[in-house]
Every structure is written in structure tokens, then in C-alpha cells.
Amino acid sequence: MFVKFEELKSVIKKALLNAGLSEEQAEICSEVHAQSSRDGVESHGLNRVPRFIDYVNKGWVDLNSEMELVNARGFMEHYDGGLGIGIVNAKKASKRAVELAKEHGLGLVTLSNTTHWMRGGTYAWDTVEDGFIGINWTNTESSMPVWGSKKPTIGNNPICIAVPYKDRPFVLDMAISQYSYGKLEVTRLAGKELPYPGGFDKDGNLTSVPGDIEESLRILPIGYWKGSGFAIALDLMASILSKGRTAADMDREGKGSCTGCSQVFIAIDPYVFSTKEETEKIAEGLINQVKNAERIDPNKEITYPGEGVLARRKKALTEGVHVDDSVWEEVKKL
Structure with a gap:
């Protein structure tokens, strides 16, 4: 399902306030969790809220401590x-x-x-x-x-x-x-397999089945x-x-x-030894080469790290942020 960013943040913030966080703490944390889901990193966004609250309840996170x-x-x-x-x-x-x-x-x-x-x-x-x-x-x-x-x-x-x-x-x-445990969880919840092998199963075979890797704890x-x-x-x-x-x-x-x-x-500071214009020209040369590389799939654009996040962010802010139904209901009850 998809929810609006502000609704997602509000539900997370309410759960964090109920867990004992201050208004300022809950505002900072709900923003980060919601942004993570918005940018496509669901494993460390909404999905991670129940575990964080569990750690607070266990006393593993000190809400009164400051660095x-x-x-x-x-x-x-x-x-x-x-x-x-x-x-x-x-x-x-x-x-x-x-x-x-x-x-x-x-x-x-x-x-x-x-x-x-x-x-x-x-x-x-x-x-x-x-x-x-x-x-x-x-x-x-x-x-x-x-x-x-x-x-x-x-x-x-x-x-x-x-x-x-x-x-x-x-x-x-x-x-x-190769994949974080959070990515394994998200893929498993979606009922999918990994695009490439991400670890070994309990018998020592490379596998793309996330649940088998979670069971063996042999991530690659x-x-x-x-x-x-x-x-x-x-x-x-x-x-x-x-x-x-x-x-x-x-x-x-x-x-x-x-x-x-x-x-x-x-x-x-990237401009210690050069101007902003000079640094952009240097970066542009490599990025253009990356973007114009011969594609394996002519219909699939080649991107560099960061581009995908910006695309998902733009889409989420217009169409809504994807959340797992069961996790959404769990957090709403916290």
C-alpha cells in the first residue's frame, strides 16, 4: 500500500512519543525513518520502528543520554x-x-x-x-x-x-x-527472490532465496x-x-x-584546491562516460549511486510512500 509522506511521519512520530521520546527526539527520528522509506530504504524506515521501540523498552537505548x-x-x-x-x-x-x-x-x-x-x-x-x-x-x-x-x-x-x-x-x-539483512527482510516480505545470489543456505549452496539466507546467517x-x-x-x-x-x-x-x-x-571541502566550476567539470567527464556506457539492456538506463534515490523520492512525494501492510498496522498500534 501507499501512504502520504506526512501521514507516514505522523504515525511514526506518535509511536515514538508513546515510547517515551521527547517532542524534539520524536521529530528528528520520525523524519529520518519516514525519509528512509520515502527513498526506498524501507528496511531502515518504517520497518525498523518496532525494533527500535523494543530496544528502548529493554533499556538498550538511553533516552536521557546525550553525546x-x-x-x-x-x-x-x-x-x-x-x-x-x-x-x-x-x-x-x-x-x-x-x-x-x-x-x-x-x-x-x-x-x-x-x-x-x-x-x-x-x-x-x-x-x-x-x-x-x-x-x-x-x-x-x-x-x-x-x-x-x-x-x-x-x-x-x-x-x-x-x-x-x-x-x-x-x-x-x-x-x-551483497545484501543487508534489511534488504533480505523486505524482499522476503514481498514474496520475491533476490536478483543475484546473496548468501548460502544451510547446506552451503549459494541461493537467491532471502529466507534461506536469514536461516543460515551466511550472508555473502x-x-x-x-x-x-x-x-x-x-x-x-x-x-x-x-x-x-x-x-x-x-x-x-x-x-x-x-x-x-x-x-x-x-x-x-571539495573546493580546497579548485573552484566549484573546476570540480564540476572533473566530475562531469566521468559521469558522462558512465551514463553513456554501452547498455546490456537498451531499454534500461545506466545510473550512478544517488540517482535512484532521487527518482524514488520524487515518485514517492507525488504517488505516496510504499509501506508493507502488516508493518504499517503494527506501527499504528504502538
Whole structure:
């Protein structure tokens, strides 16, 4: 079914207020959840609200906590998230990175002891819409087997990279698994299979059936062993720079998805060494080559990361935001 964006946001906000969030917290979080569904990332939009409220009820998210500055050195700052609301913490951290970049040309903020930020692309879009290159990532509890193993031992550690380009920025938002567990859930709820194999079933066979991957917990890393190595690198950098938890630490504590995680937010001024016109000309050369590449399917346009989001956003604001019927009814009752 499809609902208007404002109605979606209103229903989510009501559920969050009922869960004990303040007016300001509920406004920020409902906006982000609704925007995620609007942009086609349903798994971290409406669908994630019941789990977030469950974590609040379990005491895994501290509604009274605010992130605090721990240390600062030049363009780098480190904050403790105090197990506060992940969206609120990440919004503040990414904004602070931009402020540092305005002063130094580059801003780097690390955040330890925080909670799930929902859609990581939210903060990359915020940064690029402020005119800066954005890079942000988070570690997670173990959700993917390290290459050559059978059981989850590393996180799928989503990373986002955004680069300004006219009114159509490049925004890459991806997990280090071929598909996130959220994407598996959305595909399963829709009664569909994945377009490409996304993991192994319990018998060790590659499969496109999302439920079989969810059962085995053997999600496939991007690039096979390369993605596995990249996931480890992202975890090490996030946890070391923030003096925070690794996947191994979160596994031992066992408090669900991303509770106590470590995050990094980087903002870079793209015009430090060149003008806006020069940077756009540089980007245009590559983007034109990408857009004009010979198509496998003549009827299917080639797009770069970010274009699809803008198209889905435009469509959702005129035709309504797609929501899963059962999830919609569940959230309305919260």
C-alpha cells in the first residue's frame, strides 16, 4: 500500500512519543525513518520502528543520554554517545564534522558507545547537501561469516560516500554484504527472490532465496574474500579511532543490533584546491562516460549511486510512500 509522506511521519512520530521520546527526539527520528522509506530504504524506515521501540523498552537505548565530547585535536574530535538514540547522535556528529571542515578543510568526528543509526545514507546526504564530500561508516555486531568460515564473526559494517555534483550528487550507501539483512527482510516480505545470489543456505549452496539466507546467517560479503577483508578494516578503524567497541565486544554483550557500536564521520571541502566550476567539470567527464556506457539492456538506463534515490523520492512525494501492510498496522498500534 501507499501512504502520504506526512501521514507516514505522523504515525511514526506518535509511536515514538508513546515510547517515551521527547517532542524534539520524536521529530528528528520520525523524519529520518519516514525519509528512509520515502527513498526506498524501507528496511531502515518504517520497518525498523518496532525494533527500535523494543530496544528502548529493554533499556538498550538511553533516552536521557546525550553525546559528550571526550577529546579534540585540530580537525578531529571524539565523542561518547552514552548509548543514546543513534539517529540523534549521528545527526549531531555529522553536522559537527561539517563545521570542522568549514574551519580546517577536513573534519573527522568519531563516535563510540552509540546505538543504531538506522539508514547510514541519511548522514551522507546531509553532508553532501551542505556542499561537502561525506564519508561515514559504522561497525556492527557479527552478522556475516569471515571468508572461509561458516558462522557470523564480522559485521557487515555499512559505509557511505557522497560527492557533490550539481543537483545530482553521487551518494553511495552500502553494507559490506551483497545484501543487508534489511534488504533480505523486505524482499522476503514481498514474496520475491533476490536478483543475484546473496548468501548460502544451510547446506552451503549459494541461493537467491532471502529466507534461506536469514536461516543460515551466511550472508555473502561483496567481492567474496575482498569484502570480508574490507569489513574487518572498517571495524578496526572505527573502533580504534573512537576508542570504542569492536564486533567482538558487541557479540559478548549481546544487546541486539549495533548497541554500543563505533562510528566515523568525515566531511571534506571539495573546493580546497579548485573552484566549484573546476570540480564540476572533473566530475562531469566521468559521469558522462558512465551514463553513456554501452547498455546490456537498451531499454534500461545506466545510473550512478544517488540517482535512484532521487527518482524514488520524487515518485514517492507525488504517488505516496510504499509501506508493507502488516508493518504499517503494527506501527499504528504502538
